Amino acid sequence: MKQLSLSIVTSAIAATSAFAVETSDFFDDHVHLHFTESGTPIIHSFGIEPAFTGRDLFLDHTYRSGDGFTEHESEIELEWAFTKRLGIIVEVPYIVEDEEGVGTESGFGDLAIVPRALVIDSGDFMLTAQIETVLPTGSEAFGGETAIAPGISMWNNLGNWFTVNSQFGIEHVFDEDSTEFFFGVGLVKSFGAKPDLHIGHDHDHDHASHSCAGIFNVHLEVTGATPINGDDKGDFEVEGLVGMSYGLTPQADIRIGYLFPISSPTEFDHGFTGGVIWHF
Numbered sequence: 001m002k003q004l005s006l007s008i009v010t011s012a013i014a015a016t017s018a019f020a021v022e023t024s025d026f027f028d029d030h031v032h033l034h035f036t037e038s039g040t041p042i043i044h045s046f047g048i049e050p051a052f053t054g055r056d057l058f059l060d061h062t063y064r065s066g067d068g069f070t071e072h073e074s075e076i077e078l079e080w081a082f083t084k085r086l087g088i089i090v091e092v093p094y095i096v097e098d099e100e101g102v103g104t105e106s107g108f109g110d111l112a113i114v115p116r117a118l119v120i121d122s123g124d125f126m127l128t129a130q131i132e133t134v135l136p137t138g139s140e141a142f143g144g145e146t147a148i149a150p151g152i153s154m155w156n157n158l159g160n161w162f163t164v165n166s167q168f169g170i171e172h173v174f175d176e177d178s179t180e181f182f183f184g185v186g187l188v189k190s191f192g193a194k195p196d197l198h199i200g201h202d203h204d205h206d207h208a209s210h211s212c213a214g215i216f217n218v219h220l221e222v223t224g225a226t227p228i229n230g231d232d233k234g235d236f237e238v239e240g241l242v243g244m245s246y247g248l249t250p251q252a253d254i255r256i257g258y259l260f261p262i263s264s265p266t267e268f269d270h271g272f273t274g275g276v277i278w279h280f
Helices: 002-023 203-208
Strands: 056-066 069-081 086-099 103-108 111-121 125-135 147-159 162-173 178-191 216-227 237-247 252-261 270-279
Touching (some): 216 252
Antiparallel strands (some): 056 270, 069 086, 086 103, 111 125, 162 178, 178 216, 216 237, 237 252, 252 270
């Protein structure tokens, strides 16, 4: 019995110590990282919130075309890390939609604010917990909803400059009393010269001195959602993306992608997305 009690106490102490090590740097200063300690590029996906924290400004434009309609959506998104592990995302879209027989409508979508915390960072794996809050700040045509969406984002290093970004969560829209499960998985393959990283006591500073300028990336993504209540329960809306991105300068990445529907019936026929990421 004493041995069992000692084993339980030892395990509890070990777990507490591991958690303390993992969370001790929550309030350390933020350092913008472009590579892991092993030299793997840390690359943003298109439609998936990153697991890593950063200070970046996104300017994106997406075009979708379907049977009798076209949609243009321009979005500005700011990702801001307060500390090494704590940050926030703020995003707002502007939408122009033209539908045959209806005409053209345009306006802002709702403002989304996403507080987030990098809970696990093991070098080859990161996990971030976040809670997106949607405020009814948009126009009558494309806004006016209040919603909350808790979820997680993950980043995995698969080796040979293959990485995976993924996210899972649940969004509840209060005005409609509707809830849906959303998901996304993005595979990234990077090409370019591996940086000469010198890892030492000041390795974070060494990371910060390197950028992804000259790194070329190929993206494959699947994103979607399914209602978990209401009349549409069990229906899936899933789309895919094939794209590429390139580190144009130490401060700026450019990217472009082709969108296509996967689920049926389709919400659109095809689409394109592109934009610029500015690193602070």
